[in-house]
Amino acid sequence: MPLDTTTREWLTDTFADDVRFEEPMSQHTSFRVGGPAEALVRPKGKGDLVRLVQWATEHGIGYMPLGAGSNILVRQKGIRGIVIMLDSCLASIVENKTPSDGPCITAGAGVKLAGLCTFALKQGLEGLNFALGIPGTVGGSIRVNAGTPDGCMGDVVVSVNLLMPEGSLRSVEKTELVFSYRKMDWPSDTAFEPGCEPIILEAALRLKPADRHGLKKEAEQIMQQRKNHQPWTAKSAGCIFKNPAGERSAGQLIDMAGLKGKRIGDAEVSTLHANFIINKGRATADDVLNLVDLVRSTVFQRYQIELETEVRIVG
Ligand SMILES: Cc1cc2nc3c(=O)[nH]c(=O)nc-3n(C[C@H](O)[C@H](O)[C@H](O)COP(=O)(O)OP(=O)(O)OC[C@H]3O[C@@H](n4cnc5c(N)ncnc54)[C@H](O)[C@@H]3O)c2cc1C
Incomplete structure (x- = not known):
């Protein structure tokens, strides 16, 4: 309605x-x-x-x-x-100065990962470098368990504070959440329909003390890798498909199927990284969705592998 x-x-x-x-x-x-x-x-x-x-x-x-x-x-x-x-509220980062079992940061859901990573680097805290270059917020990144082969949000989360649909607040330990590949499930004693799910307000993240210089060097390498191998500044939503089980990544399968550079309207399979679809200018959601379908059906015809979208399609 x-x-x-x-x-x-x-x-x-x-x-x-x-x-x-x-x-x-x-x-x-x-x-x-x-x-x-x-x-x-x-x-x-x-x-x-x-x-x-x-x-x-x-x-x-x-x-x-x-x-x-x-x-x-x-x-x-x-x-x-x-x-x-939520990008303009819930934006604080606080370091717990008297941790009983190692350094811990509490970050609001609206904090950008870039800011969080910079904070951790400045404090000499290890555990978040995997998130460098992921353009999300803490809340969204926990919800989708964002990550790379080097780590994911589920590795560092200790607990989250949730706003429940009826307006109550609930603190949930990591053990109550189920983190898997690009996915986080709510506590098993709860069930929510789309459109009335809990909202992550903030999260406690466990990190490790480390040498600042070493961390910074690693960070520079990670960012350089991203810039070399991904269309990092293009309009996209990152990897469009999850990697399927098996030896080949989604990007490799799409590349092997000859789809790099394939275009529908202004939506294009990136020529740099085949698992990125980029908006070259005036693409519409339909252009992108039609290209997603084309890539999925071509890869299935060639390799009998069903690709699942990593990007959440809404509306
Ligand atoms: C260039 C580029 C590179 C990328 N690289 C990576 C990568 O290496 N690894 C990776 O995993 N992803 C990557 N991504 C995808 C994306 O940046 C991440 O998934 C990011 O973590 C999403 O965070 P967000 O805040 O943008 O979430 P959104 O897109 O805003 O939301 C994602 C989902 O989370 C829900 N959500 C958002 N905030 C909350 C909240 N506070 N509480 C509950 N639910 C919430 C939304 O309703 C939605 O369902 C990349 C994207 C781009 C454009």
């Missing part, structure tokens, strides 16, 4: 300039494609966020948290309900 007048009025009265209606998601995703969100709200702090989620749940309105929008592909028809952008 479209947002009714009462909802629109409540949002406008409560969030004033921090709410926009029919807001193009192409403005808020790294792919730069996608239709409008019925409403997009940028809460200023935790209080506003709790109020919004509580209100939405009470009124049966779906909501979707958004971090940096770097792992989603929004369909052309857009997103029903409320998109809650």
Whole structure:
């Protein structure tokens, strides 16, 4: 059901300039494609966020948290309900100075991984270098268990604080969450429909003391690798497919199928890294989705391997 007048009025009265209606998601995703969100709200702090989620749940309105929008592909028809952008709140990083079992950082969900990695490097704390160059936020990255072959968010998370759909707060230990390849599942005693899931507010991350100079050197190498092997500054959402089981990565399969440079509209399979689809300028979500289908069916025909998208398709 479209947002009714009462909802629109409540949002406008409560969030004033921090709410926009029919807001193009192409403005808020790294792919730069996608239709409008019925409403997009940028809460200023935790209080506003709790109020919004509580209100939405009470009124049966779906909501979707958004971090940096770097792992989603929004369909052309857009997103029903409320998109809650967290990149301008929940942005603090605090180091626990008296840890009983090693250094620990508490980071808000809206903190960008780039800022978190820089903080850890400055403090001489090891464990986050794998996240260098991943353009996400702490909340989004934990939700999708972002990572590389060198590590993932699930390796460093100790606990998370959640905002539950009805507005209560819950602290959850890592042992209650299930981290797997590019996936995090909520505690097994809970079940949520899309549109009314918990929101990660902050996370405690366990790191290790290390030599600052060595860490910095490693960081430079990791960033250089990324820049050499990925279209890092292009409009994309990173790797489009998960790596399938077996010897070959998704990128290798797509490359072997001769699909590098394949184009539909302005969506193109990157010539640098075959598992990236990039928006060359004016691509639409349909261009990207059609290219995803083409790549998937070609790889299946050639190798009988079904590729699964890593990017979350929403709307
Ligand atoms: C150039 C480039 C390189 C990339 N490299 C990598 C890489 O090496 N490894 C990798 O894993 N990914 C990579 N990515 C993909 C992406 O950056 C990561 O997955 C990132 O962690 C997503 O974080 P985000 O804040 O952008 O999440 P979003 O895209 O905003 O959201 C992702 C999902 O998390 C949910 N979500 C967001 N915030 C919260 C919250 N606070 N609580 C609950 N749910 C939430 C959203 O609803 C959505 O379902 C890359 C992307 C690009 C563009």
